[in-house]
């Protein structure tokens with residue numbers, strides 16, 4: 001998994017509460033066999049005026065001019081500013097996969113849906129919870145300043161705004177460590193690879209028939 | 216100190232480490248892979264530049280999505296009509312080739328439903344930990360295995376680390392004693408158990424099925440019972456090892472041979488719960504009380520004995536149950552209070568990882584022999600669980616019996632158990648099905664599933680409605 005230590009990037013607004021996973025990536029894309037390549041379909045129903053399906057060429061699709069992230073000034077964003085209960089709905093990991101593929105590295109919101117919040121960490125993305133009042137102010141600042149950029153430092157647990165203001169945020173120590181080191185669950189387990197090898201050796205002596213039979 | 220349960224023994228024999236948060240790393244001996252829950256896991260390996268930890272612990276086959284119609288099947292992947300299905304099956308082939316995983320491809324002799332081929336190929340061995348990205352993996356517990364169904368991220372985790380992160384469950388013993396009456400099968404036993412403890416009765420437990428009835432059952436019957444542990448809420452179901460277990464494995468393709476076999480078999484003989492083992496919960500049933508069972512509603516615990524009636528919501532004690540029953544009746548298009556034998560059937564499905572093994576097909580054929588499917592029945596799908604089952608059935612002439620009775624003899628796969636391909640129920644159609652789930656829409660949008668044994672399903676096909684198989688036998 002990608003590590004997240006610090007990140008400086010442009011911010012885009014998703015000014016809607018209760019954005020559910022079906023809005024993030026609609027169900028017709030779940031038939032896909034991939035976990036990458038969902039970026040062009042992120043927010044598909046809001047983003048385009050026509051109906052999308054997996055594999056459809058998005059370069060010629062009619063864009064919804066009312067969808068903020070379609071504006072030229074938000075192209076190339078890597079931080080998403082969102083509202084309450086972002087990522088609610090199903091447990092599909094396709095939602096963080098789509099955001100990641102789009103280029104999002106961090107999401108800032110007053111609250112997140114539980115499973116989505118967990119899934120972000122599994123995919124090397126940082127969800128940041130800030131006070132509603134601060135999020136409100138960030139929305140205003142983003143709207144007022146083209147190219148609005150934030151500087152996120154996970155080690156220090158701070159966000160620095162263009163004006164130099166520093167905003168602190170909370171994060172669970174274990175999760176922070178995993179992100180800093182780029183450790184996913186697999187990475188964590190592989191940290192004790194020696195133990196697994198050791199167990200395997202013993203196990204091979206005890207039950208040799210479990211090894212080498214399937215060819 | 217109290218003795219250990221079989222689950223405790225299997226757990227201890229595979230424990231790599233216990234973590235501070237109460238979870239544990241469990242070493243996995245066997246990982247069975249199919250086309251639907253594996254593609255993103257392989258993609259994950261690729262993106263992270265990881266390799267499978269131990270290739271020789273894995274086996275793969277496509278089953279969920281493969282067509283079971285002869286013509287659509289005969290050209291292999293190339294003749295699959297639905298593009299999404301075709302790509303999914305092709306992707307499994309590509310991934311297995313890339314990572315060097317042994318796969319039985321769509322028309323290979325070893326292909327079949329994951330939970331049918333594991334045991335018949337000797338991939339599933341007593342004492343093993345077995346995982347698969349499918350919730351009916353508990354089936355393998357019939358061999359004294361610790362078998363878990365897992366999700367896609369866990370599939371990737373097992374591929375990469377050979378371990379599963381999991382927490383220890385509590386122990387439940389479901390004890391069935393006595394002789395089953397004529398026409399009463401393993402399917403009726405498990406439906407009766409689910410009817411008794413409910414769909415969440417086994418939540419948080421590993422259920423061991425024991426008692427003299429289990430000892431009398433064949434391995435096929437034990438698999439049918441463990442298969443549906445998940446419908447009682449338990450991720451794990453198991454049965455202790457006896458001579459039948461070992462005989463089933465003997466001579467299987469990947470089973471040990473010679474001296475290794477002797478050593479293995481000696482160890483396997485020790486795989487039972489100790490006499491003084493302590494279970495956290497015990498449920499007892501008397502085999503003689505169990506009648507053939509059928510489900511009337513949209514949850515596997517909505518079952519009644521064949522002599523019973525579709526329940527009336529107003530007779531239920533609490534309001535939540537009343538509401539649930541009413542919703543189920545509305546969906547099923549049924550009225551409370553009618554005898555279950557009044558329920559008319561449109562289609563019949565004999566198959567799935569619950570009931571598609573040779574013994575199941577023999578039981579269905581015994582009823583179908585010399586009879587004809589009722590004129591009101593639109594279609595009867597008989598779908599063997601694997602190529603090996605199909606070949607054996609054809610050797611015994613079962614295919615001819617089914618065809619002569621007016622049934623459809625098909626190619627192996629999951630088929631109408633989950634209706635991912637064109638084997639599907641129409642809206643409002645009632646199906647006598649030997650599968651394991653009767654959820655709304657499981658066999659097709661608006662489809663109405665009645666779970667029962669293979670003999671009962673064959674009998675329903677002949678009668679055109681739900682019927683007591685003992686009247687036909």
Ligand code: SF4
Nearest residue numbers: 351567568629632633
């Ligand atoms: S037969 Fe049904 S329950 Fe069994 S593995 Fe296939 S889809 Fe799952």
